Amino acid sequence: MGVAENLELVRKEIPGHVTLVAVTKTKPVETILEAYRAGHRDFGENRVQELMQKKESLPADIRWHMVGHLQSNKVKLLVPFVHMIHGVDSLKLLKVIEKESAENNRVTDVLLQVHIAREETKFGLSEEELDALLYSEEFGRVTHTRIRGLMGMATFTENREQVRREFRYLKGLFDRLRGSVFAGSDAFNQLSMGMSGDYRLALEEGSTMVRIGSLIFGPRNQ
Numbered sequence: 509m510g511v512a513e514n515l516e517l518v519r520k521e522i523p524g525h526v527t528l529v530a531v532t533k534t535k536p537v538e539t540i541l542e543a544y545r546a547g548h549r550d551f552g553e554n555r556v557q558e559l560m561q562k563k564e565s566l567p568a569d570i571r572w573h574m575v576g577h578l579q580s581n582k583v584k585l586l587v588p589f590v591h592m593i594h595g596v597d598s599l600k601l602l603k604v605i606e607k608e609s610a611e612n613n614r615v616t617d618v619l620l621q622v623h624i625a626r627e628e629t630k631f632g633l634s635e636e637e638l639d640a641l642l643y644s645e646e647f648g649r650v651t652h653t654r655i656r657g658l659m660g661m662a663t664f665t666e667n668r669e670q671v672r673r674e675f676r677y678l679k680g681l682f683d684r685l686r687g688s689v690f691a692g693s694d695a696f697n698q699l700s701m702g703m704s705g706d707y708r709l710a711l712e713e714g715s716t717m718v719r720i721g722s723l724i725f726g727p728r729n730q
């Protein structure tokens with residue numbers, strides 16, 4: 509089946525208030541255009557260099573989501589246009605985004621990434637680190653970076669109950685922050701969780717943004 513058909517099938521399963529980020533890493537511009545022509549506008553990449561290259565050859569109204577781990581020295585390239593940065597996992601990175609956003613005279617929307625998986629390899633803040641960041645003096649001075657919510661990646665496992673527990677934990681954290689640090693901030697309303705293998709579970713557990721690649725574009729050749 510083609511990209512447009514796959515996209516249509518996935519869309520049917522996603523409630524209207526949930527954003528589908530089509531993750532296009534390793535896929536050529538021509539493939540991305542198929543989704544674009546089918547009306548899709550939210551696309552995600554996990555490498556800055558690859559994102560920049562593709563952006564050059566694609567329509568300007570695409571909303572680009574940076575979904576992968578981001579290094580501070582690459583922030584400068586993204587800030588002028590990026591729609592959302594999903595993987596903010598340190599105060600250091602947040603401060604660089606803040607500085608570049610101020611210089612560009614814009615407010616950058618970001619999600620704080622929380623480590624919810626059992627795998628050591630995955631990135632993200634622990635709950636303690638998240639609280640330390642949010643209650644830090646420096647965070648109080650942030651004016652050009654808007655925290656839109658949280659992002660997390662579950663463990664890669666067949667154990668559905670474990671994945672569900674991890675998503676539920678992230679949702680609990682999201683609700684706690686909505687009722688405390690972000691009480692009164694309407695902008696903190698996004699929960700980015702769920703990929704090709706676990707997006708149904710993520711939706712059941714309250715996701716508002718799913719990041720789906722292989723289910724739409726086919727397996728990656730790596």
Ligand SMILES: *Cc1c(COP(=O)(O)O)cnc(C)c1O
Nearest residue numbers: 531554575703704719720721722
């Ligand atoms: C690649 C990637 C995805 C999409 O993965 P699929 O399993 O192909 O849907 C989602 N989120 C992040 C951060 C990724 O790097």
